[in-house]
Amino acid sequence: xxxxxxxxxxxxxxxxxxxxxxxxxxxxxxxxxxxxxxxxxxxxxxxxxxxxxxxxxxxxxxxxxxxxxxxxxxxxxxxxxxxxxxxxxxxxxxxxxxxxxxxxxxxxxxxxxxxxxxxxxxxxxxxxxxxxxxxxxxxxxxxxxxxxxxxxxxxxxxxxxxxxxxxxxxxxxxxxxxxxxxxxxxxxxxxxxxxx
Numbered sequence: 001x002x003x004x005x006x007x008x009x010x011x012x013x014x015x016x017x018x019x020x021x022x023x024x025x026x027x028x029x030x031x032x033x034x035x036x037x038x039x040x041x042x043x044x045x046x047x048x049x050x051x052x053x054x055x056x057x058x059x060x061x062x063x064x065x066x067x068x069x070x071x072x073x074x075x076x077x078x079x080x081x082x083x084x085x086x087x088x089x090x091x092x093x094x095x096x097x098x099x100x101x102x103x104x105x106x107x108x109x110x111x112x113x114x115x116x117x118x119x120x121x122x123x124x125x126x127x128x129x130x131x132x133x134x135x136x137x138x139x140x141x142x143x144x145x146x147x148x149x150x151x152x153x154x155x156x157x158x159x160x161x162x163x164x165x166x167x168x169x170x171x172x173x174x175x176x177x178x179x180x181x182x183x184x185x186x187x188x189x190x191x192x193x194x195x196x
Contacts (some may be wrong), residue, residue, distance in 0.1 A: 001049045009054045010039060016055075016149050017062045023144045024066040026133070034065050059151075059159045063141070127185060131178045138162075139174030146171050 001009070014035060021031035038061050042049065049057065132143055138160065145156045153171070157164045 001046050001051055001054075003043075003046060005051060006042060006046045006049070009051060010042065010058070013055050013058050014039070017058050019148060020059060020144065021062050021066055023133075023148070024063065024141070025069060030069060034062065034069065038062060038065060056155055056158050059145070059149075059155075060161075063159060124182070128178060128182060131181045132174070135174050135177060139170045139177070142167055142170040143174040143178070 017038065018031055018035050021034045022028055025031050025034070038058065041061070042058075132140055135143065141160055142156055145151045145159060146153070151159070153164050153167050156171075157167045160167065162170075
């Protein structure tokens with residue numbers, strides 16, 4: 001792959017790679033650093049890269065580099081002692097690193113939709129994103145890659161290192177868990193309004 005081809009291909013996939021890194025790390029600055037570091041690694045190996053599998057290569061690399069960072073966080077917590085309560089639930093290693101969901105979803109909504117409807121959709125998207133973040137890691141990854149990045153099951157299977165049927169099952173389970181929780185939240189809101 002030439003330098004020009006690498007730049008063109010990377011520009012097309014860097015936003016997806018960044019979003020995927022943020023979904024795994026829950027830390028924007030680490031995700032930015034990871035994508036920059038990945039670009040540097042790809043640049044050094046550009047002559048060995050095939051264009052045909054570039055997207056898969058980038059996404060698998062993002063996943064692997066993210067897992068390395070997460071393992072490093074776990075080592076730091078073990079070495080530092082008890083850490084802080086609730087860190088495992090939030091996916092962050094120290095207070096202040098947890099994801100700011102409001103920033104992540106800004107700008108979503110249709111211009112044609114009335115402001116109130118747009119606000120309601122934005123609130124539901126925020127809730128859904130928080131519910132997705134609470135899924136087990138494999139389901140969270142698959143749901144993110146399928147819904148947010150729009151990747152095919154076959155490509156997702158290559159990225160997460162699994163077979164296609166396992167990916168489909170993880171997506172189905174994750175989606176049904178999120179749907180179940182959303183229905184509970186929506187039903188609770190309806191029951192509350194009716195009881196007034």
